[in-house]
Amino acid sequence: MTPDANQNNDNKDSERPRFRPVPWTSLETPQDVELWIEEHNRTMQELVKPQETGVGVRFRLAPGGDVYMQTAADAVILDVEPDASWIAPLIMAATGAExxxxxxxVLPDDKLVQLLLGLSTLVESSLIVTGHNFGKHGRRQF
Structure with a gap:
C-alpha cells in the first residue's frame, strides 16, 4: 500500500463519527426502562472519554425534532430543540413538571422512568452525544 493510500484510510477513519444513531425499540414497562438505562450507562462508560463534557443522549422523534437528555445524580436535564417543542405537553403529563x-x-431524577415511558412510542432513534451545551444546568454524566 502506498503512503497516500494509508493517508486516505486514516482520513476516512477520522471522518467517521464515533457514535451512530441506534434505532429505537419501544419501552413498554418500567422494567424495560430500567434495563435500557443500565445498558446505556454501561455503553457510555465504555465509550465516553473521562475528559469529555456535554455528555448525553439525543432522541430523534419520529414526528419531528430532537430532544437532548443528560442525567446527573439528582436531576434529568432536557434540551428540547425548537422543532420538538410540540412535545412539551407530553413531558408535563409524564413528569408533572411545569x-x-x-x-x-430540569426535572428531578426520580422522573426519568416516567419520562422515558412517555417519550418511548415517539422516539425514532437515540444517539450518544458529547460536547452538547446543556446550559448552566449541564453537568458531567459520570
Missing part, C-alpha cells in the same frame, strides 16, 4: 420559560427542562 414548562420552563426556555428550552431547558
Amino acid at each position: 414548562q420552563p420559560a426556555g428550552s431547558t427542562w
